Amino acid sequence: MESNISNLFAISSMTLLLLLVKPAISDSQINLLDIGCSQYKAPNPEVFLRNVNATLADLGGQLNNTNSTGHFATAQQARGSDPVYAMVQCRNYLSTADCLACFAKSVLQIRDCGGANGARVINDGCFLRYESNSFYDQTTVEGHKRICDNRTISQRSGFKVAVERLLSNLEVATPRIAGFFAATKEEEGVIGSGAAAYGVAQCVQTLSKSGCEECLKVAHGNLGRCLPDADGRAVDAGCFLRYSEKAFFRDDQTTNLTPFLGKGGSSKNKAIIGGVSGGASLLLFVGVIIFLQLSRKPKKDRKGKESSSKIFILLSPSVFVSTFYIKPKPLILSLYLLGPQ
Numbered sequence: 389m390e391s392n393i394s395n396l397f398a399i400s401s402m403t404l405l406l407l408l409v410k411p412a413i414s415d416s417q418i419n420l421l422d423i424g425c426s427q428y429k430a431p432n433p434e435v436f437l438r439n440v441n442a443t444l445a446d447l448g449g450q451l452n453n454t455n456s457t458g459h460f461a462t463a464q465q466a467r468g469s470d471p472v473y474a475m476v477q478c479r480n481y482l483s484t485a486d487c488l489a490c491f492a493k494s495v496l497q498i499r500d501c502g503g504a505n506g507a508r509v510i511n512d513g514c515f516l517r518y519e520s521n522s523f524y525d526q527t528t529v530e531g532h533k534r535i536c537d538n539r540t541i542s543q544r545s546g547f548k549v550a551v552e553r554l555l556s557n558l559e560v561a562t563p564r565i566a567g568f569f570a571a572t573k574e575e576e577g578v579i580g581s582g583a584a585a586y587g588v589a590q591c592v593q594t595l596s597k598s599g600c601e602e603c604l605k606v607a608h609g610n611l612g613r614c615l616p617d618a619d620g621r622a623v624d625a626g627c628f629l630r631y632s633e634k635a636f637f638r639d640d641q642t643t644n645l646t647p648f649l650g651k652g653g654s655s656k657n658k659a660i661i662g663g664v665s666g667g668a669s670l671l672l673f674v675g676v677i678i679f680l681q682l683s684r685k686p687k688k689d690r691k692g693k694e695s696s697s698k699i700f701i702l703l704s705p706s707v708f709v710s711t712f713y714i715k716p717k718p719l720i721l722s723l724y725l726l727g728p729q
């Protein structure tokens with residue numbers, strides 16, 4: 389009992405601490421969400437920082453190359469005593485100019501880490517990171533977190549439902565999309581006047597599909613706990629997930645997720661209908677075979693005729709269900725039509 393109370397106390401003081409260190413959130417894409425510097429100094433800061441400068445220049449050049457997709461780049465100076473591995477990623481809804489602006493701001497922010505042998509900066513619109521070891525395959529690491537905007541709580545009924553569906557769909561679809569990026573909108577209630585939620589998910593392009601899945605699963609778990617706040621972000625080494633009550637990308641930049649949801653999507657109704665029609669078609673199949681076997685018997689046998697019509701009556705409901713929930717196969721349908729004659 390006592391330990392329960394002290395646990396509760398520990399949890400609530402931790403929550404309080406988390407609330408106190410929350411950064412301010414604005415709609416600007418250059419909105420600092422997280423900055424972290426390694427506690428260790430590079431052995432030779434002079435060499436290390438020269439290598440950092442070279443990789444940052446390389447990253448900027450790649451982002452500014454109109455031939456590339458322009459939202460993701462890695463660069464390294466791997467030779468010598470103080471190697472540097474660096475990565476930058478912009479959200480795909482940013483233009484090249486906005487992406488370059490976000491990158492330029494991140495470069496200024498990351499300078500605060502001085503001679504540390506690792507640093508990362510995460511903004512709404514982009515992130516930048518460098519380390520003395522390769523980290524390109526990192527999915528989820530200690531330090532992953534959620535940043536909830538607790539200043540505004542959505543008053544719209546259905547907002548929570550819309551966000552939950554949004555996050556589930558993003559988690560399932562994004563790893564299946566080339567480039568690992570999706571922006572989408574979900575509405576709950578009457579279209580146009582219900583509650584809307586906007587969201588994006590993005591994985592680092594050097595991850596595998598399963599690495600992206602793993603990272604987004606953790607991010608979804610973190611972010612779900614921001615509700616009913618009107619805005620929230622989850623950040624990690626390998627991915628980014630955000631939802632908002634307000635649109636933060638253009639309508640024509642949304643991704644059609646439908647082709648990527650398939651099995652494992654969040655539509656429970658589909659699964660139920662699938663189960664019903666699956667069961668009904670099996671019943672129908674077995675029934676049709678029994679029916680055909682019985683109809684082959686000589687017509688003289690009155691008893692046989694009776695039982696075959698009984699079976700037909702028994703089968704009718706499943707035929708009804710099947711024709712409603714599955715596209716009727718012409719063969720089965722014609723068997724059904726021929727049956728009672």
Ligand SMILES: *[C@@H]1O[C@H](CO)[C@@H](O)[C@H](O)[C@H]1NC(C)=O
Pocket residue numbers: 407408409410538539
């Ligand atoms: C939101 O966070 C601030 C501190 O950042 C805190 O003072 C306030 O009580 C929190 N509001 C809610 C509704 O949790």
Ligand SMILES: *[C@@H]1O[C@H](CO)[C@@H](O)[C@H](O)[C@H]1NC(C)=O
Pocket residue numbers: 434435437438441
């Ligand atoms: C790296 O670039 C910054 C900004 O341009 C400059 O101030 C610094 O001296 C450079 N460091 C090295 C070691 O070249």
Ligand SMILES: *[C@@H]1O[C@H](CO)[C@@H](O)[C@H](O)[C@H]1NC(C)=O
Pocket residue numbers: 448452488
């Ligand atoms: C991007 O490239 C163009 C030329 O292709 C150059 O004029 C411009 O200054 C570059 N911008 C940045 C931020 O490097």
Ligand SMILES: *[C@@H]1O[C@H](CO)[C@@H](O)[C@H](O)[C@H]1NC(C)=O
Pocket residue numbers: 453454455
């Ligand atoms: C872009 O591609 C064209 C042809 O595909 C090439 O001529 C040009 O040099 C490339 N530009 C850059 C900046 O790589």
